[in-house]
Amino acid sequence: MSEHEGKNPLAVPYREREKSITMEALDQGQAPVYGTELERDTELFTLNIGPHHPATHGVLRLLVTLEGEYVHEVTPLIGYVHTGIEKSCEDQSYWKVIPFVERMDYLSYYFNAMAYCMAVERLLEVEVPTRAQYLRVLHMELNRISSHLFWMATSILDFGAISFLWWGIRDREMTLDLFEMSSGQRMHPRYFQVGGVMEDIPPGWEQKCREFIKRMPSRIEQYEAVLDKNEIFLHRTRNVGVVDTQRLLDLGVTGPLLRASGHSWDLRKAAPYSSYEDFDFQVPVGTVGDHYDRYRVRIAEMRESLKIIEQALDGLPEGPYITENRKIALPPRHELATSMEALIHHFKLVTEGFRVPPGEAYAAVESPRGELGCFVLADGSAKPARVHMRDPSFVNLQSLKDMSEGTLIADLIASVAMLDPILGGIDR
């Protein structure tokens, strides 16, 4: 380096010049480009990775201050898809809130509904029948797989592998078919109701689900075969974006991000809800906490979800699919012709909705992104007084600063991809 001191920068061979543009040169007070003065103030370049950008997952705006290609500071700005869902929920009766709440974290719609239904069921102290619990678990795990597939599709696209976009969406179509078969809608079906599920699964669903389970493991192996030992992928993800576990816990980060750093915390195992304790599955935990571990954890979670689905299908009990309490769940239609109470219950439920005694409850589920909690405040009327979703992406986004400050801007894009932010949940 010193042999080129004082020369015209263009006289220095290109490779030699490029070698100098590192942070060490800046720290030692030398100009990064030979023959130039160190103008520290003019090195900082503010870039607005605006709400519309091919790489941001949703309308996330990042204000990035760059020194060359190194990220000096990043500030996420959110609110571009703020829909005021929580305020709208206060105007609706309890079961009408379910479609609103589903549209928050719009890739894991069953989990939103599940957290809300759990909170309301806790306030009402209503028992969910076992068959309904198993059906809920089935749909949630299918949703976990489809959410991870979509994450894989869009995030590996950010690394440059477009094929994963096609493959991930192709496989996701199979799960969407299953959702459509059970409830009629591909996305945002209001399938989970307070007290159970809306309808039983039709005949043929189980068979189609088993076909899906048979097909998926080989597909996952194909994805792993492309990426696991891929040199480009390893260079871009190994030891990149490491945040230590205590910092993640202080930031409130949960989900695959926390598990990738070595801390095994999964609400399905720690505080089992909806008969998760009946299933035998493992929780994948990483070691280093870099992007590679996050990728591996999510792929492994897909396999575990397949195991859970198989066990749930094998053990699906007979029984009612929604609670028998007619004050909460609609009576089956054939009863309306014969029973007067059923008619009255139906009328009251549809027009006014059930009332919930005053109180507050917080229920949490393990969504594909972390702990999704729902806080419901009931004031005795038929409409909730406050519904708040503790969205995992909202809290996980705060770890973006730790993950990407000091790294290259390409690593910033990779960090945003591996964080798996869903702006619908962040902005609500």
Add this chain to the structure above:
Amino acid sequence: MEVTRQKLDDLKIRQHTAQRMLKGDVPDTELEEYIEERVLFTTLEKAQNWARANAVWPATFGLACCAIEMISVIGSPRNDLARFGAEVSRASPRQADMLILSGRVSIKMAPVIRRLYDQMLEPKWVISMGACASSAGMFNNYALVAGADRFLPIDVYIPGCPPRPEALMYGIIKLQKKILDQPELGWRERYQAQGTEERA
């Protein structure tokens, strides 16, 4: 050698006919038939519209849940937009023809969308996908703009929450038909905004 009416796919016959044409051996009537089978006559506007309709490039712009269905239209092998010419979805608005507003338009995002729309070059079309972009959708509250047609001229509205990929494709095909048949039945007619075309 007499050339009888046979299938045009027959390569040898075509080659032979071509040879004869080069020699000048083909009689006039046959030449006219030959040309009519192969050459189209149309007006320049129609040709332009046909080209524009079959190569509408969407801008990659997704806001919320409808974006997932839009990505599944662009990407999934089952519902594939590439067969309608819209395969290339450009990230930069300056290179895109069509803006598919998929998702809820919040008051913070509205000026950004307007700026994106202004950056697109003429001719440009907007499809409002889903209930939230067409009207307020489910969310009739303080945080949303009740329908993007408050600040953008929209050509096709697609209802649904979210609309199925087939519905989105139907909307895009309707847009293509609109471009093909009556491009002037666009928003400029409706809002009496003739004369607002951008000049070079």
Add this chain to the structure above:
Amino acid sequence: MPDATGLELIAQRVRDELGEDAVTGTIYYRDQATLEVPPARVRDVLAYLKTADQEPFEFLSSLHGCDYLPEEPRLAVHYELLSMQRVERLRVRTRMGVDEALVPSVTDLWPGANFQEREVWDMFGIEFGDHPDHRRILMPEDYEGHPQRRDFPIGGEPVIFTFNEDEGPRWYE
């Protein structure tokens, strides 16, 4: 969850450590424990519960606000605490009126509270002292009002039926 007696023991320990006025009440409803704390003492109570207590709750699950209109005091901030070791949750609640909406910030204890406190400020208008970045997060920066208060109108468009279609807003003319 700590059961009812466990909750009372926690309340007693907090009172012993921080004084009688540190806890104004306990609520145990549907197996969920809530500790009610006056707004000025919130940070001390949370710091104590995070590390110093014999049963610490070291993880802040959620920080959110609530508007209890028409009950007074009206506004509230809820802190959902979680202990990963014992898998127990505890809710700490502070209530205040609109005029005294000031709570000490806990961003130094849990940096993850940063965005969540900004959201509470944005939606409810509760100020957090010492917050490093006290500004709106979800609404545009120049927005006036705090939308999720109960007396803030829901906004939106009037639904146009045939009986009121002539009085509706006609923005296109």
